[in-house]
Amino acid sequence: MSNRGHRPVLLKEVLDIVDVTREGIYIDGTIGLGGHALGILRQNPRAALIGLDIDEQSLDEAKKNLTPYADRVQLFHADFRYIPGLDIDFSAVRGMILDLGLSSFQLDSxxxxxxxxxxxxxxxxxxxxxxxxxxxxxxxxxxxxxxxxxxxxxxxxxxxxxxxxxxxxxxxxxxxxxxxxxxxxxxxxxxxxxxxxxxxxxxxxxxxxxxxxGELEGVAEFLETMARKVPTGARLAVISFHSLEDRIVKRTFARLASDEGGTALLRLLTRKPITPSEEEKISNPRSRSAKLRAAEKL
Ligand SMILES: C[S@@+](CC[C@H](N)C(=O)[O-])C[C@H]1O[C@@H](n2cnc3c(N)ncnc32)[C@H](O)[C@@H]1O
Structure with missing residues (x-):
């Protein structure tokens, strides 16, 4: 892929925890340069990918990087909070990724x-x-x-x-x-x-x-809406880079996975967040503060 400085954070961990081997739709709500998306498309020829980014320049880069798989990709210049409004078959969604924050492309411009x-x-x-x-x-x-x-x-x-x-x-x-x-x-x-x-x-x-x-606005509500919208077995994964964001994700997943006040919507896949290995932190210092949390729709 172009933008050689770019390396998707916790790539293997994300692909494993979302279990991207299943046939269906995967949503990348923060597609950036398309690093995680490319991982899904390469690993699974039966995966269709929907990607969003609010940064049009990043979206253009993602489009170039995903060219070999263009027939399985749909891109939108939109906030991920718009996903529930997309005209797609949510019953076919198998996973969603959010890799919050900035891409190296944005930082390096x-x-x-x-x-x-x-x-x-x-x-x-x-x-x-x-x-x-x-x-x-x-x-x-x-x-x-x-x-x-x-x-x-x-x-x-x-x-x-x-x-x-x-x-x-x-x-x-x-x-x-x-x-x-x-x-x-x-x-x-x-x-x-x-x-x-x-x-x-x-x-x-x-x-x-x-x-x-407005990075923290409506993230909890969005995760809850998605948890209601996706079918049983679909997996939601979020990578955060600062404690404010991680706290929102942690609390929202915990609340949606608890039985209090009704039936639980999610099962936690990560009790503690997954963090990069020492090797990844050294080879990609940007990954240092990353925390991955994931949950599965019950
Ligand atoms: C860390 S990068 C994603 C990198 C990507 N996973 C990859 O491997 O290339 C985060 C991206 O999310 C985008 N972004 C941040 N907030 C967003 C939002 N609310 N809706 C859509 N995209 C957003 C940024 O513009 C940026 O391109």
Whole structure:
């Protein structure tokens, strides 16, 4: 496949836990560059794949990468939360994958503004039709709102101080680029690089990205809708990259697998999340924080 820097995270683990050997439809709600999708199509000639992504550029890349299997693939430029509205035969669905977060393609495109390591505009939109950019948030949110954002979505200790500094700074000059924001964060947090420590800008960028793209909104409701919609035996798998997201997936699966308040809809396939092997973490550092959870429709 093209985009040589890209390696699907926990590929074998995902294909195994979803059991992609069965005939039917597999849905990849975050198709990205098509890494997991390609794994399914290669392994199972009786698999039809439905792929969605809110990022049109990523979807174009996926389309190229999946060309050899085009007759078994249907792609949609849409939010995965739209899946229940698709006009497909849900009774034939055998599995669904969500690999949340960013692709290496997005991170490695400085003009998208996702990376604090590369100079770019403060954009961070996965869907370019979205009107909210990171710049707009930094430029218009009030101090308490910024502080809450950095605290809740970035778990940044210096959230209030950073919010205060942003307000003071933007009165003098607009904060427009990734590197401007990074150096401001470094100043406020007194950042000194240390092995094993997370750069504070990583937390700030994560918070902004979650807010720009509404990443946590409606995920629990979506999983519940899908759990009701798919047939017995279908498997749902989600890879998360930060604790806020993972918490939502964990709690939702646990709730839907419990008998309380009615009959359980799901059976948990992972009591504890599956995480990458040491080997994968070394060969693909992006996989380090990945957690895979899966459940089967009862
Ligand atoms: C980690 S990448 C997926 C990589 C993919 N599994 C692969 O192997 O190539 C995440 C992708 O999900 C997309 N995405 C994030 N949130 C989404 C949403 N709500 N709906 C659809 N796509 C989304 C991003 O645009 C990105 O392309």
């Amino acid at each position: 400085p003009e998208r503004g996702f990376s604090f390591n590369q100079e770019g505009p403060l954009d961070m939109r996965m869907d370019l039709r979205n009107k909210t950019t990171a710049f707009k948030i930094i430029d218009t949110y009030s101090e308490p709102r910024l502080a809450r954002l950095f605290w809740e979505y970035g778990e940044l200790k210096q959230a209030r101080r950073l919010a205060k500094e942003i307000i003071a700074r933007r009165k003098v000059k607009k904060i427009e680029t990734t590197t401007e924001l990074r150096s401001l964060v470094e100043g406020v947090c007194g950042w000194i690089p240390q092995k094993g420590k997370i750069h504070p800008a990583a937390k700030v960028f994560q918070a902004l990205r979650i807010e720009v793209n």
